[in-house]
Amino acid sequence: MRSGKHFTFGSRMLLIVVAFGAVVGSYYLGNQYQHSKNASKSIAMLHTPPKTIAPFSLERADETGLSNADLKGHWSLFYFGDSYCTDLCPVALGNIVRLYNRLAVNPEVQQSLKFIFVSLDPLRDDPERLRSYVTAYHPGFIGVSGSVDEVHALAREFSIFFNQQAPGQQGNYRIDHSVTLSLINPQGEITAYFIDLTNPARLATDILNIIEP
Secondary structure (H helix, E strand, C coil), X not given: CCCCCCCCXXXXXXXXXXXXXXXXXXXXXCCCEEECCCCXXXXXXXXXXXXXXXXXXXXXXXXXXXXXXXXXXXXXXXXXXXXXXXXXXXXXXXXXXXXXXXXXXXXXXXXHCEEEEEECCCCCCCHHHHHHHHHCCCCCCEEEECCHHHHHHHHHHCCCCEEECCCCCCCCCCEEECCCEEEECCECEEXXXXXXXXXXXXXXXXXXXXXXX
């Protein structure tokens, strides 16, 4: 498993800014979402009613692709980031691995729940690079990419904030983005959002409460 790098002052400030943006965004989206049962402890924001995802088609390394049809019949988790991310994504993916480990209390859910990492940087993240990146965290994770227009349209479907910074002298750039985990139901609809990924145990409990009514 990869380990996150130590945060610099700048990266800590970025975390604060992104977290603030996520909170503000969730406030304005409040008419669409409601907290799950036992809201005093839950960190899930339920999408009521579940949100239909507009048709999409992305690429993965095994050439099978990923579309709306691939989300049917099982639960899925979506996360948007990029493999060049040096702070937000490594921490988030580490917590998602811990979440998966927590789901071992229900092996059926743990084995059937798919995790999909969508790159916000398709110009640099080709499908093969993404497969190497996500499977370094967990062999069952799926990495997908596509055209810039396709990826950005899907990110907007999931209410993901993202912003590409101007390239530096070496041509390198970073993409600031919200840290959001989205739960997709077996009908291929967005059921819940999680904007706090720092408590894998709580995440696991909330997901199991949603999947096991």
